[in-house]
Amino acid sequence: MPTEKIDRRSLRTRAMLRDALISLFQKMDYETITITDIADQANVGRSTFYAHYTSKDDLLRSSFAGLRALLVDQQQEALARRGSFEDRSLGFSLAMFEHAGNHRDLYRALVAGRGGTIALTSIRQILSDLVRNELTTTYDKANPHFVPHELVVQYVVGAFMAVLTWWLDRRAELPPERVDAMFRKLAVQGIFRINEPPPPAVPLSN
Amino acid sequence: MPTEKIDRRSLRTRAMLRDALISLFQKMDYETITITDIADQANVGRSTFYAHYTSKDDLLRSSFAGLRALLVDQQQEALARRGSFEDRSLGFSLAMFEHAGNHRDLYRALVAGRGGTIALTSIRQILSDLVRNELTTTYDKANPHFVPHELVVQYVVGAFMAVLTWWLDRRAELPPERVDAMFRKLAVQGIFRINEPPPPAVPLSN
DNA sequence: GTATTTACGGAACTCATTGTCCACTATCCT
DNA sequence: AGGATAGTGGACAATGAGTTCCGTAAATAC
Numbered sequence: 001m002p003t004e005k006i007d008r009r010s011l012r013t014r015a016m017l018r019d020a021l022i023s024l025f026q027k028m029d030y031e032t033i034t035i036t037d038i039a040d041q042a043n044v045g046r047s048t049f050y051a052h053y054t055s056k057d058d059l060l061r062s063s064f065a066g067l068r069a070l071l072v073d074q075q076q077e078a079l080a081r082r083g084s085f086e087d088r089s090l091g092f093s094l095a096m097f098e099h100a101g102n103h104r105d106l107y108r109a110l111v112a113g114r115g116g117t118i119a120l121t122s123i124r125q126i127l128s129d130l131v132r133n134e135l136t137t138t139y140d141k142a143n144p145h146f147v148p149h150e151l152v153v154q155y156v157v158g159a160f161m162a163v164l165t166w167w168l169d170r171r172a173e174l175p176p177e178r179v180d181a182m183f184r185k186l187a188v189q190g191i192f193r194i195n196e197p198p199p200p201a202v203p204l205s206n
Numbered sequence: 207m208p209t210e211k212i213d214r215r216s217l218r219t220r221a222m223l224r225d226a227l228i229s230l231f232q233k234m235d236y237e238t239i240t241i242t243d244i245a246d247q248a249n250v251g252r253s254t255f256y257a258h259y260t261s262k263d264d265l266l267r268s269s270f271a272g273l274r275a276l277l278v279d280q281q282q283e284a285l286a287r288r289g290s291f292e293d294r295s296l297g298f299s300l301a302m303f304e305h306a307g308n309h310r311d312l313y314r315a316l317v318a319g320r321g322g323t324i325a326l327t328s329i330r331q332i333l334s335d336l337v338r339n340e341l342t343t344t345y346d347k348a349n350p351h352f353v354p355h356e357l358v359v360q361y362v363v364g365a366f367m368a369v370l371t372w373w374l375d376r377r378a379e380l381p382p383e384r385v386d387a388m389f390r391k392l393a394v395q396g397i398f399r400i401n402e403p404p405p406p407a408v409p410l411s412n
Numbered sequence: 413g414t415a416t417t418t419a420c421g422g423a424a425c426t427c428a429t430t431g432t433c434c435a436c437t438a439t440c441c442t
Numbered sequence: 443a444g445g446a447t448a449g450t451g452g453a454c455a456a457t458g459a460g461t462t463c464c465g466t467a468a469a470t471a472c
């Protein structure tokens with residue numbers, strides 16, 4: 001069992017520190033937040049902070065456990081569905097857009113500053129694992145030995161992260177389903193046709 | 207004329223500061239570099255630094271002028287070429303891979319640390335401008351009013367940056383032409399087929 | 413070539429933050 | 443209840459950010 005009975009006090013203060021960081025995130029840039037700020041906001045001694053986390057980054061990184069679980073679920077569910085390849089692929093996408101949309105303010109604060117780096121890196125890491133896993137069960141069989149596996153993973157996740165941050169910067173005006181559909185159309189058609197001949201000339205007539 | 211005759215001494219010290227930062231980049235993380243370090247490395251007074259730049263970030267950002275010019279050239283050249291849509295599209299890609307490959311050590315140092323953020327953001331900005339410009343002359347006509355213009359820009363640039371950093375992390379083993387080809391195949395086919403029906407079922411037989 | 417303008421150096425100073433330490437207290441666990 | 447564990451708040455040295463000032467050096471203007 002992974003739960004090694006941690007003292008309630010520890011759990012409490014850790015939660016308070018997490019919440020404090022999230023609160024501060026909405027008020028100021030991540031970089032300008034100091035350990036003192038966090039400790040004050042959490043009503044906790046500064047030395048207490050160091051008893052649990054080694055740095056701001058450490059604290060931030062530790063706050064991405066739930067998200068991973070959520071996305072893994074969604075992926076499993078999508079893969080288990082019937083339907084075309086595109087319907088079942090990239091199952092994390094919609095869930096991620098929705099999650100980000102629901103916590104829009106937080107995410108936008110995250111993405112904005114330089115501190116977004118850690119957050120985005122964490123998310124990127126989670127998504128990379130998902131995509132990598134998904135591709136081993138699908139893409140590989142269809143397109144063996146053509147483009148390095150990991151290149152496709154990075155391509156897809158990079159594109160996704162870019163669309164996600166763009167969407168958030170735009171105040172998430174488009175409904176999640178729409179962005180999701182657009183992203184996946186771009187991505188899936190790009191990924192699964194690389195063995196085919198190039199597309200025809202551009203249809204200027206219509 | 208944009209050159210407002212700047213004192214030679216200024217030009218010299220600015221160059222020395224730039225070089226100093228680049229040197230230090232190879233030795234230590236961007237975050238751990240201090241203004242003092244830069245000034246020392248450049249053999250310049252610390253106050254002199256502040257006479258020219260307001261911060262480390264400011265200095266770093268100012269070091270991306272040449273790159274932009276190079277990439278714009280490449281794009282123009284590629285667009286002027288004859289050939290298929292894919293051949294002419296995304297003309298910055300190969301140039302960027304080659305530039306990064308030639309200055310591999312520097313780029314890898316840039317990408318590695320957290321300070322890469324500023325560098326990567328600068329590059330991302332440059333590339334976004336290029337792609338946006340390119341799409342207004344091509345993509346728009348082919349796929350009007352379907353996916354927001356800017357979404358495609360972000361999608362492409364995000365994917366590119368991800369592939370680029372992955373490639374650099376891998377010590378740039380693949381030749382630039384290869385990565386370029388792979389990236390553009392993924393990107394172009396993904397971008398220019400969004401009006402067409404979905405791809406056929408996966409060819410498991412072969 | 414001289415005068416004027418501009419940049420440089422370097423020290424001094426203020427301020428904010430980090431990270432560590434310690435003795436004391438509060439809380440939990442069983 | 444009593445030992446273990448966690449939290450408190452203050453003191454501490456160390457580091458770096460910016461700013462200011464003034465004497466000196468170098469470039470530019472004419």
